[in-house]
Amino acid sequence: NAGVTQTPKFQVLKTGQSMTLQCAQDMNHEYMSWYRQDPGMGLRLIHYSVGAGITDQGEVPNGYNVSRSTTEDFPLRLLSAAPSQTSVYFCASSGPYNSPLHFGNGTRLTVT
Amino acid sequence: AQSVTQLDSQVPVFEEAPVELRCNYSSSVSVYLFWYVQYPNQGLQLLLKYLSGSTLVKGINGFEAEFNKSQTSFHLRKPSVHISDTAEYFCAVTLTPHAGGTSYGKLTFGQGTILTVHP
Numbered sequence: 001n002a003g004v005t006q007t008p009k010f011q012v013l014k015t016g017q018s019m020t021l022q023c024a025q026d027m028n029h030e031y032m033s034w035y036r037q038d039p040g041m042g043l044r045l046i047h048y049s050v051g052a053g054i055t056d057q058g059e060v061p062n063g064y065n066v067s068r069s070t071t072e073d074f075p076l077r078l079l080s081a082a083p084s085q086t087s088v089y090f091c092a093s094s095g096p097y098n099s100p101l102h103f104g105n106g107t108r109l110t111v112t
Numbered sequence: 113a114q115s116v117t118q119l120d121s122q123v124p125v126f127e128e129a130p131v132e133l134r135c136n137y138s139s140s141v142s143v144y145l146f147w148y149v150q151y152p153n154q155g156l157q158l159l160l161k162y163l164s165g166s167t168l169v170k171g172i173n174g175f176e177a178e179f180n181k182s183q184t185s186f187h188l189r190k191p192s193v194h195i196s197d198t199a200e201y202f203c204a205v206t207l208t209p210h211a212g213g214t215s216y217g218k219l220t221f222g223q224g225t226i227l228t229v230h231p
Binding site for chain 1 (some may be wrong): 115118121153154155156157158161183202218220221222223224
């Protein structure tokens with residue numbers, strides 16, 4: 001059982017470039033979310049989705065777009081990369097309210 | 113809005129010694145509380161959670177945490193640590209359904225505590 005799969009694992013971008021971080025889960029979870037992790041700041045919620053076709057903003061949504069066309073996939077798009085977006089990005093999913101959050105292994109993004 | 117403060121950014125300890133990682137939260141409504149662990153170059157794994165009932169919660173790998181509503185704390189403890197417990201630990205909260213929460217997934221995390229166990 002693969003769980004939550006994130007690709008790529010590492011990425012280097014130049015300022016102004018765009019890219020998509022991929023996230024897929026095979027647990028039929030309705031809830032999916034994206035967090036960024038920065039030293040000393042814990043994890044902060046970027047965007048989340050409670051089901052296909054439904055997305056909403058988290059704590060730090062600026063500069064990021066999401067869509068949820070299927071239950072399995074929840075890609076995160078960086079529209080115009082900035083050095084402030086250098087971070088480790090985690091995708092997570094969960095089932096019904098009494099189930100835990102499952103995390104992917106992260107994507108380490110560097111913007112130069 | 114709720115917030116979480118982890119009072120120690122780093123905790124060094126010797127193997128087989130006890131450890132306590134401190135977590136305080138702030139919320140005007142009812143919350144659920146969690147501890148997650150992150151090993152190097154990996155995602156986060158759930159250690160334990162407090163939903164209701166007994167204030168002492170036991171988790172995996174011998175960890176336990178105590179919910180103290182009057183002090184708004186949820187400290188994590190282990191009576192005897194191992195080298196393999198070296199990791200970063202995160203405390204997190206989410207709103208209960210009664211308070212308008214929609215999922216365990218919409219968590220607010222603390223800043224993290226790096227636990228380093230020395231031989």
